[in-house]
Amino acid sequence: MSDSALNSPLSSSLTSAVATPLPPEAQGLYREVLVALNEGGIPYAVAGAFALQKYTGICRVTKDLDLFMKAEDIPRAIERLRSHGFECEVTDPVWLAKAFRGEYFVDFISGMSNAVIVVDESWMQRALKTTIAGVPSQIIAAEDLLASKLFVIRRERFDGADIAHIIHGTKGRLDWTRVLDHVGEHWEILLWALILFRYVYPAHTDYVPHELWQDLLSRYMHLVQHPDPKAPFRGSLVDDNMFSIDMKDWGMENLESGYRERQLKKQESIRTSRGPTQ
DSSP: OOGGGGGSOGGGSEEESSOOOOOHHHHHHHHHHHHHHHHTTOOOEEOHHHHHHHHHOOEEEOSEEEEEOOGGGHHHHHHHHHTTTOEEEEEETTTEEEEEETTEEEEEEOBOTTSSSBOOHHHHHHOEEEEETTEEEEEOOHHHHHHHTTTOEETTEEOHHHHHHHHHHHTTOSOHHHHHHHHGGGHHHHHHHHHHHHHHOGGGGGGSOHHHHHHHHHHHHHHHHSOOTTOOOOHHHHOTTTTHHHHHTTOOOOHHHHHHHHHHHHHHHHHHHHOTTO
16 A cells, blocks of 8 residues: 555554654665755655654654655656665556665655555645755655555554544644545545544544535435445455455455556556656
């Protein structure tokens, strides 16, 4: 799923409400990476631990730097870092590439693994200016960070707590229209996350606008009262492993494969239109 969530488990990180300085080795490596991308004119938005700390106050010490960028910009980013001695790989052409050096690594993330939500130019335009490791950088907008975590709901990693903390940390002062634009027809995933937030923080129900509650709950009740017998199975969009039996043994549709295939075709179309030298 989006965010290198499935590739940097929390069990290897330390989480605290007390700010912890970056180790010197991490500081130097992150600085080198960000300077290289800036000099190469490659747009990005820093996410991961840096963004979580900004919007929630939670400090999470990890050994990776998460950078969201458009899929078509990832090859240039890889080329830049290879020239700086990083070992690089495209882990999944739909959404993830990595650059390694020593025990630290950089994740280049272009969306969610199910390809429901994809990074585009608007993510770059909405990123906020900041300084990271002493380098002028851009950090992902809170709404985009929240959206990037909505489908991280697999057995081995669940980001519902991060979403709740983002809403709590920002007191719900978010562009909720932007979040709704991200989820589109998958708004039930957002409703699920909001219900979890309300369960955890019932005294702060008003951090989510009343109009949004009313909108989503009325939509949900309409679906419950008027079920569609032809509605497709959506388990693969949640976790293709946990719901694999539905598809392999019970013959249900694999929606994820369709989303991923369309995203790969879109990427290929963009590469073709840009030409080999761009």
